[in-house]
Amino acid sequence: MKHCADYEALLKICESRRSTRTFDSRPVPEEIIERIKKIAHTSPYASGRKKWDMIVVADREALAAMRMAVDRRTGEIQDKIRPDMKGSFDAYARNFSFFATAPAVIALVFRAAPSLSLMLPEPDGGILQWERDNYVKSISCVAMLVLLAAESLGLAGCYVTGALIAENEIGRLIRIPQGWSIGALIPIGYKAGGNNDD
Numbered sequence: 001m002k003h004c005a006d007y008e009a010l011l012k013i014c015e016s017r018r019s020t021r022t023f024d025s026r027p028v029p030e031e032i033i034e035r036i037k038k039i040a041h042t043s044p045y046a047s048g049r050k051k052w053d054m055i056v057v058a059d060r061e062a063l064a065a066m067r068m069a070v071d072r073r074t075g076e077i078q079d080k081i082r083p084d085m086k087g088s089f090d091a092y093a094r095n096f097s098f099f100a101t102a103p104a105v106i107a108l109v110f111r112a113a114p115s116l117s118l119m120l121p122e123p124d125g126g127i128l129q130w131e132r133d134n135y136v137k138s139i140s141c142v143a144m145l146v147l148l149a150a151e152s153l154g155l156a157g158c159y160v161t162g163a164l165i166a167e168n169e170i171g172r173l174i175r176i177p178q179g180w181s182i183g184a185l186i187p188i189g190y191k192a193g194g195n196n197d198d
């Protein structure tokens with residue numbers, strides 16, 4: 001019966017999680033971030049290589065600079081969009097930069113370290129892609145745990161990859177090490193107008 005209670009608790013968290021894009025201004029306490037990280041670190045990972053990390057950005061200036069980088073890139077892409085698709089693109093891209101309004105943004109970063117390719121006599125493009133995909137899949141597991149952990153703690157968030165159209169610029173702004181990539185940005189905070197205030 002204990003397992004039943006665990007299942008029900010998990011189901012409740014999963015069912016109540018929804019992508020949230022508007023937050024109130026309350027900061028996310030450090031201990032909440034630590035608790036989210038603790039759950040994130042239980043994530044499975046491919047190829048026996050846990051090459052990922054979390055960078056938490058709460059500085060308003062840094063977030064504004066990240067937003068500007070995304071907006072700039074969005075503008076560049078907008079110029080190339082087919083005329084009949086401009087409206088659709090605008091609606092789509094609206095969800096690329098809202099992350100910067102959250103009190104905290106967790107950047108999930110990874111390094112696509114070689115595994116199988118180390119065993120080959122020469123580089124193989126297909127294997128390199130497979131290796132990179134494995135890291136992206138691993139970071140996706142982390143992202144899900146971050147979202148569920150946030151939900152369990154009375155916060156809300158959203159899995160954001162749209163902003164990664166400006167991945168290089170964002171990487172420079174948050175100073176990710178050379179050779180690392182950003183898998184996702186996860187804005188988190190207390191839902192605007194919500195009752196999740198404990």
Ligand SMILES: Cc1cc2nc3c(=O)[nH]c(=O)nc-3n(C[C@H](O)[C@H](O)[C@H](O)COP(=O)(O)O)c2cc1C
Nearest residue numbers: 017018019020021094095096158159160161162163
């Ligand atoms: C890989 C991935 C990337 C996503 N990127 C974005 C994004 O850039 N912007 C956004 O607002 N939502 C993004 N989402 C959230 C989806 O829009 C959302 O999960 C989906 O509409 C289902 O809604 P729900 O999360 O409330 O169940 C992303 C979700 C996933 C899984």
